[in-house]
Amino acid sequence: MSIPVMPVFVDAKLREVQESGRLEYRSKSLPTWCPGCGYFAIVEGLTHACNEMGIPRDNAVVVSGIGCSSRFPFFVNLYGFHTLHGRVLPVATGIKTANDRLTVVGVGGDGDGFAIGGGHISHAAKRNVDITYLLFDNGIYGLTKGQTSPTSAVGLKTSTSPFENPERPLNPLMMLLSYGASWVGQAYAGHPDHLREMITQAIAHRGFSYLHILSPCVTFDKTSKTYVNLGMQVRDMPEDHDPGDLMAAMRLAQNQENPVMGLLYQQFRPTLNDTFEQVIAKAGGNG
Ligand SMILES: Cc1ncc(C[n+]2csc(CCOP(=O)(O)OP(=O)(O)O)c2C)c(N)n1
Numbered sequence: 302m303s304i305p306v307m308p309v310f311v312d313a314k315l316r317e318v319q320e321s322g323r324l325e326y327r328s329k330s331l332p333t334w335c336p337g338c339g340y341f342a343i344v345e346g347l348t349h350a351c352n353e354m355g356i357p358r359d360n361a362v363v364v365s366g367i368g369c370s371s372r373f374p375f376f377v378n379l380y381g382f383h384t385l386h387g388r389v390l391p392v393a394t395g396i397k398t399a400n401d402r403l404t405v406v407g408v409g410g411d412g413d414g415f416a417i418g419g420g421h422i423s424h425a426a427k428r429n430v431d432i433t434y435l436l437f438d439n440g441i442y443g444l445t446k447g448q449t450s451p452t453s454a455v456g457l458k459t460s461t462s463p464f465e466n467p468e469r470p471l472n473p474l475m476m477l478l479s480y481g482a483s484w485v486g487q488a489y490a491g492h493p494d495h496l497r498e499m500i501t502q503a504i505a506h507r508g509f510s511y512l513h514i515l516s517p518c519v520t521f522d523k524t525s526k527t528y529v530n531l532g533m534q535v536r537d538m539p540e541d542h543d544p545g546d547l548m549a550a551m552r553l554a555q556n557q558e559n560p561v562m563g564l565l566y567q568q569f570r571p572t573l574n575d576t577f578e579q580v581i582a583k584a585g586g587n588g
């Protein structure tokens with residue numbers, strides 16, 4: 302005997318998703334993440350952004366490294382590149398350099414981005430490669446079963462810090478702002494509507510856009526970056542913040558206790574591909 306599961310709600314929700322056209326961007330493979338993982342909201346956010354912006358499916362590429370987060374390309378119906386651990390940005394840069402018409406989105410975890418891949422971020426940011434980098438920060442290595450990461454909080458107990466993590470976490474927003482990223486924003490998987498909006502804005506920016514997404518790992522972190530804690534900690538962007546003011550953005554970024562949500566900084570300057578055009582012109586060539 303089958304048990305009816307809130308049929309009215311399910312039908313309405315399904316109809317809404319079908320009518321929105323978002324299904325076109327979802328792959329037939331359902332995410333393999335743990336129930337409750339923040340990453341579900343990010344898939345939803347990217348598919349919503351692609352639909353809203355009318356990005357043709359065969360004109361977009363998602364590049365990932367290694368980690369739970371990096372399984373992302375399997376769950377969206379866009380071109381995908383599941384590369385080596387930490388190598389999202391060099392691969393994404395290569396793709397964008399070869400074909401400027403593509404929308405290129407890099408995705409990965411805090412371990413992938415700031416541990417093994419940490420050396421690449423500064424270069425992608427300073428070059429202003431016209432790609433979007435969605436960094437999923439759960440403050441832990443999820444795929445390898447819960448070791449400390451570069452963004453783990455002081456005091457977090459993990460398999461590699463059984464007597465509590467003594468190290469201060471990195472401050473990714475401060476890093477990106479000082480590296481010269483031309484768009485820096487922050488969102489939270491527990492606020493999916495705002496997250497969708499931020500992903501859309503990040504992709505719309507011409508230049509290197511970095512979106513830091515706070516996202517709970519419900520399996521390996523029961524005490525630190527949980528929905529309960531983050532829900533109490535995150536705060537709205539002050540209404541009078543000017544995203545053109547780098548110093549003001551840095552002041553906001555310094556507060557890691559109460560992460561601010563929204564666009565911290567935006568600057569318009571030539572992208573890497575624009576500078577190639579300039580070099581080609583100076584060399585007297587036509588490409
Ligand atoms: C060269 C290399 N070193 C180490 C690993 C083991 N490894 C796989 S995923 C991972 C870290 C995952 O953490 P994170 O990037 O934060 O992603 P999450 O799983 O939390 O989404 C590590 C260390 C690997 N696969 N390759």
Ligand code: SF4
Pocket residue numbers: 333334335337338339340369370439443444517518519520521
């Ligand atoms: S282990 Fe953590 S990060 Fe990985 S899928 Fe499960 S909840 Fe998400």
